[in-house]
Amino acid sequence: MTTTDSKSLAASQTLQYGNFKFTAVAPDAIETDMVTQVLIVVDVSDSVRGFVRDLEKCIDKIIEACKLSPNHDQLHIRVLAFSDDVMEITGFLPIASHTTFENRLQTYNMTALVKATLDGLSSIQGYAQALKKSDYLSNAVMVIITDGVDNRSQPHKVEDIRDLVVKMIERERAVDHLQTILVAVNAADCVDYLKKFREDAKIDQFINLGDVTPRKLAKLAAFVSTSVSSSSKALNIGAIPAQTNPQSFGI
């Protein structure tokens, strides 16, 4: 059982957007005046069993690096894991509430990639709407880490993701800016599928990490935390965040 800040947990509430529920700190319990939502969506299908602990360390590294960001107090992080279904490991909590993800990810069989992406985006939109009602500006960074092809998301389709992204960005506009990153790990057999998935789902960036090594995951963590830091800085100055170049991190 991971310890998290009891005050934040006490102030958490369950919200819903569409058919997806999520937990988040109630807006009137937030102590900053704006929020950068960070969503980490990680594949825990059976095929990642060999490196799931490394994935946990990667998440830990992302969070530790984000804690050093100048605007760390406005970062609210949610972690989803997906295999047969989608599980909320933590709801949107201020970064200070997070400790370690060691031994928190359990692998199962399948890969509900589409449903997990939809769940993540829905929670971002739902939280942004709740925040906006209480006058909180917000933006978001979502990172999806996966090694495989979706085989469990019916009836959800990749077109649902695209439609939701368009709705979020062009119509509802509750979130100031949304940045999405798809990371393929150990995905040599399905890189083409994931590239197409990225295009069809209107995901901003695609990174093919290749074979997983702790060093590469550390570089990924540095890239993600820099993207998050850039996003939170942009929110503070009312700008659109510059896209971080993964190549400058050697990935």
Added chain:
Amino acid sequence: MPRADAYFERGRQHAVCQDYGFASPDGDRAVLADGCSSSPDTDIGARLLCRVAGPIANPTRAGRRIVQRADGIREAMLLDPRSMDATLLCVEVDPSEEAQEKFGTVATAVVWGDGAVAARRRDGSVIVYELSCKDSAPPYLSYLLDSGRLLRYAQSGWGEILSKCWGDPSADEVTFTHSTSQDIEKGVRIRFESDFDAILLFTDGYRTGVDARGKVVDPTEVITEMLRVQQGPHALRRRFRMMQRDRGWVFEDDFGVAGLTFLDT
């Protein structure tokens, strides 16, 4: 339980922000000041007035004491006496339980100079008092410190304050003159006795909004937007930023707002 909050931001045409606001940690009062652009160091003067008014007993009845104490600090800093030229606005909760029981929210706002005071009732209706001065020459508390300046102010025909009210059918448009020391010391007092859940003070910067096309924004729209203030920390800053994001407005003059919310009661 009331909460006090204050937010101020430099206007597009100013090099230094001459507005300042102070919110009492106890939530029972909020103070706002706007330094005169044509006098030196009034950004410091505005701060001193607010920081003195913040903890002082009965600030809404202490205009002279506030400016005298602030001026004492000014003197120690070797600043020009004109650095005290600033409008000052204050709102304070009436702590009397009897009054609270009888009237609900009871608070008094005082304006020494110009600006606006706006309140939102729990049913969503609003009442706003806009105070503007002839030739934009407000009667500063600092004139109480120099009889020569006070005399020149009165002789110039200034001191005329136009008070417009909307949201209260019984309140008329009123013009009165504050050019004597007694009147200036008293300020314009507005008492709120009803079911209000927010009372906000504004410096005159709210009148200088411009939209994305360069068109002047209706000041009453600015006040209406700010009265949508929510609860929680930094509520006024959040409201201001959301207003700017949604409406695309920028303000030429410094924007200052401070006040009390009673949203948790």
